[in-house]
């Protein structure tokens with residue numbers, strides 16, 4: 001069986017998948033100069049044009065908000081969004097763009113949600129990520145308190161948290177607690193590592209993915225996203241009928 005699985009994941013589709021079926025991308029770093037994504041307005045426009053060419057009709061861009069590292073907030077995200085919208089209009093590029101954020105679950109996160117000023121999108125969706133190094137000791141309480149307040153939590157790229165690879169029950173617990181999973185589409189190409197690719201495929205096999213996101217930061221990611229369109233597993237994910245992207 002394993003040999004067939006390997007063949008399946010290494011062969012490519014002959015025709016690219018049309019990403020317009022997803023309609024909306026809900027994870028990217030396109031606001032210029034405020035995180036590790038687009039460094040300038042020109043780069044933002046170049047990346048957005050690339051996403052539009054792939055078929056996306058709407059983008060919800062999600063700058064990092066992380067402790068002392070990326071101290072972003074509504075105060076700089078919204079003016080950045082307006083800057084992009086003005087430039088898109090000027091250049092006659094037709095795509096809808098909104099902004100939210102990607103919150104790191106760190107020691108400063110609790111104060112952020114207790115201030116009552118989290119940036120969400122759609123159905124009170126809140127995009128969060130964990131550290132890549134270790135599990136935060138308080139995530140269960142944080143998520144519970146947020147859910148009481150009506151937030152629908154989306155965990156960004158669950159396939160990238162290697163400390164849980166040998167403890168799959170953690171992922172099952174998250175799902176049991178109603179946490180939605182957003183896969184980075186480019187994980188399917190092996191962009192991050194072969195282990196990340198395998199986890200991405202496992203989540204798809206188990207129908208645990210609710211959103212597909214580009215997590216676009218720069219042109220290298222864009223190229224990986226173009227390549228991801230040839231992955232059988234992306235086709236399988238889209239055909240699962242479970243993705244919520246088009247409802248945003």
Ligand SMILES: [Fe+2]
Pocket residue numbers: 027028029102156215
């Ligand atoms: Fe991200």
